[in-house]
Amino acid sequence: MTSDDTSGIGAGGPPPRPRPGGRTARIRAQVLDAVLAELGERGYDGLTMEAVAARAGVHRATVYRRWGDVGGLLADVLDAAGDDDWRPPDTGSLEGDLAALNHEIQDALTARPPVVAALIAASFRSAKAERAQRRLWEDRYARCEIVVGRAVRRGELPPGTGARRLLIAATAPLYHQLVLLRTPPDPALPDQAARAAALAASAGAFADPA
Numbered sequence: 001m002t003s004d005d006t007s008g009i010g011a012g013g014p015p016p017r018p019r020p021g022g023r024t025a026r027i028r029a030q031v032l033d034a035v036l037a038e039l040g041e042r043g044y045d046g047l048t049m050e051a052v053a054a055r056a057g058v059h060r061a062t063v064y065r066r067w068g069d070v071g072g073l074l075a076d077v078l079d080a081a082g083d084d085d086w087r088p089p090d091t092g093s094l095e096g097d098l099a100a101l102n103h104e105i106q107d108a109l110t111a112r113p114p115v116v117a118a119l120i121a122a123s124f125r126s127a128k129a130e131r132a133q134r135r136l137w138e139d140r141y142a143r144c145e146i147v148v149g150r151a152v153r154r155g156e157l158p159p160g161t162g163a164r165r166l167l168i169a170a171t172a173p174l175y176h177q178l179v180l181l182r183t184p185p186d187p188a189l190p191d192q193a194a195r196a197a198a199l200a201a202s203a204g205a206f207a208d209p210a
Helices: 023-042 049-056 060-067 070-081 094-109 115-122 127-154 163-180 189-202
Strands: none
Touching (some): 023 115, 094 163, 127 163
16 A cells, blocks of 8 residues: 555555755755665665765765665655655445555556565665654555545445454555565456455454444
């Protein structure tokens, strides 16, 4: 729903560029674009402050002064993702919403260069990136709770259905297959995972105890 972080939780492709707003914002946009490009091409181990500065056309002293280290760069990239106006799909049904969300996640995780997957991997190597990744996921889960709320109001789900647990159950198969197992993408998986989660939820599997 993704890093994409990203569309949804960790989906929707690379984090967006910061909105324009003067020289400082332009420099930030150039640097964050360079981070994404370097990360996609070289991965975390090949990401350096010097390479980012050169690619962005910014003096490396500026990069060090503002971001401090590679972890600071990654954290700012992830925080920038929270500045977008993304909203979860609204297809008119719970299963449709979850399936559309899963397709966005799969597209983001299989995009080339693999920026979203690289950001997730980098969050395990950098404490700053890990904290920023948590902030991004919390933001995405919060935005996606509306999917469950709509389904409750339509009568598809029992009142008290736990939004976070349902969203995790619906999207987890995508991350398990593509990030953990690194298997080739299955075109049917987004719909299958959504259907299974929707059926379980409608039966009360994620309803809070009375």
